Amino acid sequence: MTGDRTRERPDFERRGGGVIGSIGSLSLQTGRRLFDLVLPPRCKKCGALVVADDALCAACWSSLTFLGPPWCACCGLPFEYDVGADALCGACIASRPLFGSARAALAYDDASRELVLSFKHGGDESLARLFACWMAAAGGELLHDAPVILPVPLHPWRRIRRGFNQSAGLAAALARITGLRWDALSLERVRSTPSQGGLGRLARRENVRAAFAVRHSRRQRLAGRNLLLVDDVWTSGATADACIRACRKAGAARVDLLTLARVL
Ligand SMILES: [Zn+2]
Numbered sequence: 001m002t003g004d005r006t007r008e009r010p011d012f013e014r015r016g017g018g019v020i021g022s023i024g025s026l027s028l029q030t031g032r033r034l035f036d037l038v039l040p041p042r043c044k045k046c047g048a049l050v051v052a053d054d055a056l057c058a059a060c061w062s063s064l065t066f067l068g069p070p071w072c073a074c075c076g077l078p079f080e081y082d083v084g085a086d087a088l089c090g091a092c093i094a095s096r097p098l099f100g101s102a103r104a105a106l107a108y109d110d111a112s113r114e115l116v117l118s119f120k121h122g123g124d125e126s127l128a129r130l131f132a133c134w135m136a137a138a139g140g141e142l143l144h145d146a147p148v149i150l151p152v153p154l155h156p157w158r159r160i161r162r163g164f165n166q167s168a169g170l171a172a173a174l175a176r177i178t179g180l181r182w183d184a185l186s187l188e189r190v191r192s193t194p195s196q197g198g199l200g201r202l203a204r205r206e207n208v209r210a211a212f213a214v215r216h217s218r219r220q221r222l223a224g225r226n227l228l229l230v231d232d233v234w235t236s237g238a239t240a241d242a243c244i245r246a247c248r249k250a251g252a253a254r255v256d257l258l259t260l261a262r263v264l
């Protein structure tokens with residue numbers, strides 16, 4: 001993973017490498033436009049022809065449920081009516097979550113599932129860009145305090161088998177469009193756990209208990225910092241809670257959660 005490298009690279013390299021970079025990116029853009037003339041852009045979900053790259057057709061777009069205010073000030077659960085910007089949902093009033101705030105861009109439903117799963121198993125970088133734009137829009141207020149973006153890690157064996165960590169893909173794309181630093185090295189999955197699919201809420205919590213830790217050598221990087229944990233789908237919150245506990249143990253000041261989709 002290349003998380004910290006973005007900060008270490010000199011400015012000119014990040015902007016594209018000066019004159020040579022500009023010429024390079026110009027010829028890349030020209031090449032891409034020519035390529036688009038041959039192969040016009042297609043909807044990322046259904047494959048219908050669309051006018052722009054990295055886009056969905058109107059039908060697929062309108063099938064998705066984008067989340068936005070009015071919502072719970074803490075967890076981002078959508079409200080039917082606006083009850084004030086600081087209003088909390090029943091669950092957050094009953095028991096304040098471990099995260100500072102949480103936001104999700106989409107409802108995880110029949111319409112979004114296919115899109116989310118195709119990214120999980122395909123790792124399409126242009127989909128990551130599209131998703132990161134949606135996440136930045138939904139989680140705008142979580143980005144203000146310049147948090148370090150941390151993806152939920154996969155166990156190394158699972159990452160090798162799948163070849164891709166979808167959360168790291170989203171975190172990298174989000175870092176690219178926001179200019180924030182991301183760090184895929186500090187938080188690690190120290191215990192391989194069976195998939196959470198099909199497990200109930202309590203079983204999920206038990207499954208991921210003590211599965212995550214912050215590497216001892218990198219604890220200083222997170223101590224006192226605001227962190228933004230990034231994941232693809234927020235289901236029961238068990239995985240996020242286990243990650244947040246590990247970050248808090250390493251001294252993180254505050255941990256917010258931003259996901260692409262959320263089970264409502
Ligand atoms: Zn479509």
Ligand SMILES: [Zn+2]
Pocket residue numbers: 072073074075076077088089090091092093
């Ligand atoms: Zn809430």
